[in-house]
Amino acid sequence: MGLLVVGSIALDSVYTPFGETADAPGGSAVFFAAAGAILHPVQVVGVVGADYPLAALKSLEARGVDLSGVEQAAGESFRWKARYSYDLASRETLETRLGVFAQFRPKLPAPFRKARYAFLGNIDPELQLGVLDQVTAPALVACDTMNYWIQSKRDLLLELLRHIDILMVNDSEARELSGDWNIYRAARWVLERGPKMAVIKQGEHGALLVSPDTTFKVPAYPLQDVFDPTGAGDAFAGGFMGYLASTDDLTLPNMRRAMMYGAAMGSFAVRQRRRSAGSRASCGPPGRRSPWEK
């Protein structure tokens, strides 16, 4: 019951009110795999540069993540720098350096092509479509995106919607994509364009699972300490998809249970303090370790 993720493998530099981190291992595929592998083995497709701290990925391998789809290319790794607002509710991207990601064309190892569950992390919709072409008979494909692609590759994104089962985005992305501020109308807009369901992530307020007939809301776990929201959405996706893959049950009650697993994994992610690569600097004061921190 293969569970595939294609996405970024990044080095993040993040400023929060509680501290900062420099070149910390991150990216959508990493956060997804770290969370998902707690529930089900994960197959990762992505690319890193020559400068990537491979030890960070090895720790994923130890918990059952298959990295045979991760290429290492000459050049710099993908880097992302951002600053969060005082209440962590919004963030500003300070810098994005694509590095080896600019030339990346995902190529799935043969065993990955049979994955029944696939998550297309937030990358160019053209690459997401390219991945879909290589997966032979998926039971469920979920997909993330972001404002950058909504603005720059809208047509390809709409084409992608016709071929996926679940669009999994945050509320501002759903609003921007649909042009409708009402989140339930925005979700309907998505459902009219292909996906059977929409998962709308709402940060501290939880997440919605919207299907043509029903709406289900899972609250976020009530956390009094949040250090770094980076990757919470991908960890949510990892929990959601990992639970579905481990149960192989796509009935609505089980999808709702999967939402709970997603919320739990998202809550672990935001409590996580991340070590900067090659240093002891950390994001936030020492706290309880996240379940996937080595």
Next chain:
Amino acid sequence: MGLLVVGSIALDSVYTPFGETADAPGGSAVFFAAAGAILHPVQVVGVVGADYPLAALKSLEARGVDLSGVEQAAGESFRWKARYSYDLASRETLETRLGVFAQFRPKLPAPFRKARYAFLGNIDPELQLGVLDQVTAPALVACDTMNYWIQSKRDLLLELLRHIDILMVNDSEARELSGDWNIYRAARWVLERGPKMAVIKQGEHGALLVSPDTTFKVPAYPLQDVFDPTGAGDAFAGGFMGYLASTDDLTLPNMRRAMMYGAAMGSFAVRQRRRSAGSRASCGPPGRRSPWEK
């Protein structure tokens, strides 16, 4: 099993993206009573000016609201004017005219003093304390407030907290009062100052019931059409308190059920189009009538 509300009886002029209304009957006591009386008879204490359209209150009376605590005084009624943002998530107060409210000193009719359930709507904390002094043996007192009182009468508000059971405010008020952006820490801050519970209203995201041991979240009803959020919080309070008064059961499971009734009443309130007093102007296009609209 008396259910008492003390609060404003206002004439609201509200601009929303869908229309505007002028001098529409509103105010915290009116919204509370309209919602609460669906579940349990409500006793209202408040004041109106000589210019108030009493017919609007008579329609409340028809559904079991006791208005014997409403005074009519010489002078103008309390008026409030506001404009909502395009997504209805925020609003700007354009004008507040206290009118007869400036001299108002709530005086409870003898039968009201025996109320077991009391809601102190958003008025001067000094008046809220004055009401509390007149209620002889309440089983549960809940209380609302707003930024204006948090800033101008903080000491009295803290005194009030020592004497009430539930503080019921929206998330921005909880944050401003506690000085903490994390809503769960803000709720704990409140609980350390007297109340047994805090109810935090979060608009389209629902509401939280926080007690020392547990946190319960009720989602907002997923509405695709929202016309005017004015009074949603008071309607929530009316549903919450009305259900508790009708069941007279203060166990936690029943409090949680009361949260569901609150959310339902809040959803009716925001779908409501309100008629301007003496005109056919309405807020929003014709929609389904709210259950308390005559």
